[in-house]
Amino acid sequence: MYGIPMPIVIVFAIFFWSLVSAGISLFITSLILKKYINAEETHCSIYEYSTEDINYSRKLDQVLDTEKQDLMFEYGNDPYEGKKHSIPEQLLKNGEEL
Amino acid sequence: MAVLCKNCSGKLIFNPALQLLECKACGGSFRPEDIRDINAEAHSKYYDTRVYVCGHCGAEVITNDTEASTLCVYCGNPAIVFSRIAKQRRPDGLIPFKITKEQALDRIKNKLFTPLTPKEVKEKATFSNLRGIYVPYWVLNADFTEADYITGEISVGRTTIKKHYSRAGSIRFNNVPIDGSKILNDNISMRLEPFNLDEAKEFDEDYLNGFYSNISDTSYEELKGSAANRCHKIYSDHMLKSIPARNAKIDDSVYWIDIHDDPVYMMMPVWFFSFRYQDKPYTVLVNGQTGEVVGTIPWEKKQVYKIAGGIFAAVMVTGLALYSGISFSHAGINGMLNNSASALTIFGLAAFPMGLIGIQNVLKKLSLAQSEEMFKFVKKRQG
Numbered sequence: 001m002y003g004i005p006m007p008i009v010i011v012f013a014i015f016f017w018s019l020v021s022a023g024i025s026l027f028i029t030s031l032i033l034k035k036y037i038n039a040e041e042t043h044c045s046i047y048e049y050s051t052e053d054i055n056y057s058r059k060l061d062q063v064l065d066t067e068k069q070d071l072m073f074e075y076g077n078d079p080y081e082g083k084k085h086s087i088p089e090q091l092l093k094n095g096e097e098l
Numbered sequence: 099m100a101v102l103c104k105n106c107s108g109k110l111i112f113n114p115a116l117q118l119l120e121c122k123a124c125g126g127s128f129r130p131e132d133i134r135d136i137n138a139e140a141h142s143k144y145y146d147t148r149v150y151v152c153g154h155c156g157a158e159v160i161t162n163d164t165e166a167s168t169l170c171v172y173c174g175n176p177a178i179v180f181s182r183i184a185k186q187r188r189p190d191g192l193i194p195f196k197i198t199k200e201q202a203l204d205r206i207k208n209k210l211f212t213p214l215t216p217k218e219v220k221e222k223a224t225f226s227n228l229r230g231i232y233v234p235y236w237v238l239n240a241d242f243t244e245a246d247y248i249t250g251e252i253s254v255g256r257t258t259i260k261k262h263y264s265r266a267g268s269i270r271f272n273n274v275p276i277d278g279s280k281i282l283n284d285n286i287s288m289r290l291e292p293f294n295l296d297e298a299k300e301f302d303e304d305y306l307n308g309f310y311s312n313i314s315d316t317s318y319e320e321l322k323g324s325a326a327n328r329c330h331k332i333y334s335d336h337m338l339k340s341i342p343a344r345n346a347k348i349d350d351s352v353y354w355i356d357i358h359d360d361p362v363y364m365m366m367p368v369w370f371f372s373f374r375y376q377d378k379p380y381t382v383l384v385n386g387q388t389g390e391v392v393g394t395i396p397w398e399k400k401q402v403y404k405i406a407g408g409i410f411a412a413v414m415v416t417g418l419a420l421y422s423g424i425s426f427s428h429a430g431i432n433g434m435l436n437n438s439a440s441a442l443t444i445f446g447l448a449a450f451p452m453g454l455i456g457i458q459n460v461l462k463k464l465s466l467a468q469s470e471e472m473f474k475f476v477k478k479r480q481g
Contacts, residue, residue, distance in 0.1 A: 017414065017417045018414070019446070019447070020413065020417065020442065020446030020447060021409075021414045021417065021446065023446040023447055023448070023450030024409065024410075024442075024449050025407075025410040025453075026406070026453025026454060026456075027456065028409050029406040029409065029457070030453045030456025031456065033397065034456060034459070036210075036397065044332065046269070046335070046336040048291075049271045049272055049274050049332060050271050050272060052269060053269070054333065054336065055267055056267040057267055057268070058264055058265060058266035059264075059265055060263065060264045060265075062263075063262045064262065065262060067247075067264060068247040068262075068264075068349065068350055071245055071247050072247070072350060074245070075243070076352055078354045079354055080241065080243075080354055085357060085359050085360075086359040088360055089187070090363060091236075091314070091316070091317060091321060091361075092317075094315055094318075095319065
């Protein structure tokens with residue numbers, strides 16, 4: 001075949017087909033193992049913890065690649081900065097022990 | 099400390115099936131709220147506990163009755179010793195155990211035990227390896243703001259185009275439970291959710307009888323980091339569903355949280371099944387209220403190799419048969435066989451990376467159940 005000696009063709013074919021077989025074997029084995037895995041993602045939706053939907057201040061499709069920096073810059077400051085809250089004693093105590 | 103039966107002074111244990119305190123000596127049963135705490139005034143802010151320390155992983159396990167701890171619930175090591183009697187800050191509330199030890203063990207067996215589960219692990223599924231622990235949680239309300247830069251794919255004719263989206267928004271979250279124990283990995287604890295807070299009771303140490311408990315050891319900053327990550331997960335999962343593209347994923351994001359005044363300190367019921375297999379520790383958790391099972395059981399490697407080897411051999415033989423058929427058959431059949439061989443080849447080559455990723459994901463999930471890993475992987479919180 002195209003001047004390549006037959007034994008080389010056969011060895012190459014076996015190697016190639018072994019690769020294909022290994023791929024299929026790996027894929028099916030991973031599916032079998034996955035079936036027996038239970039560390040699933042939590043099934044809690046947003047409505048488990050909120051009575052409202054997300055209040056969007058920006059909802060743009062088809063933005064340019066360069067707009068990422070602008071977005072991160074615009075929202076990069078803590079909007080809740082400076083707000084003081086009452087903190088339970090246990091959490092304060094744990095902080096002191098660190 | 100241990101609450102005694104008012105009929106015979108026997109030790110009272112909380113029975114999750116009946117939601118009553120039962121006396122093992124005389125069979126009497128009482129509602130926890132009906133048991134008069136003779137030290138009520140002294141216990142108004144604190145309660146007495148027995149602290150055990152694991153010499154292997156350093157975890158502290160706390161009991162409030164006279165039951166001695168025999169193995170660490172976190173790493174399964176028996177090197178656990180009584181440390182001290184300590185006064186603990188009284189939590190605001192708790193959800194009592196509803197799932198019994200028998201039910202928890204049945205759920206683990208039904209959900210996780212498969213033909214691939216090693217016999218040695220099956221033999222370890224006994225009551226002595228199952229521990230009921232009240233895990234400390236902080237239940238909080240918070241305002242949350244997030245901005246995301248998202249990438250997704252859309253099809254235009256036969257071409258796939260990458261598109262970018264930007265989203266920013268805010269939302270108020272209510273009653274989000276965040277585990278307050280450093281030793282419990284956030285990736286594990288969030289899988290135990292949801293807890294039904296409608297069934298929460300005012301904290302009464304009588305509910306702890308027969309169980310262990312842990313105290314919150316996180317600081318406010320750590321709690322804030324965990325809460326921000328948890329809210330980000332809930333928010334982004336929901337937001338990504340609104341993106342009109344395939345394979346939408348967040349390229350970059352920034353998020354902020356404002357926890358409202360005084361998060362509530364709660365105890366949540368969790369069953370821990372700890373065991374060692376081939377010198378590695380494993381922990382499977384069961385939500386003591388809902389029965390949700392979280393964790394992964396190791397599998398018998400020999401069995402897996404047999405399956406993988408069997409599939410490999412079957413595909414090899416099929417391939418050889420197909421190629422032999424191509425060589426020796428007539429032109430019509432030859433074309434069909436050629437197509438089958440090509441399809442199998444393309445599938446096999448595409449399946450290789452998918453299989454590798456699949457196996458990697460499975461191993462990653464298995465590592466989450468390994469409690470020493472859990473211990474090392476102690477919460478990485480946003481400061």
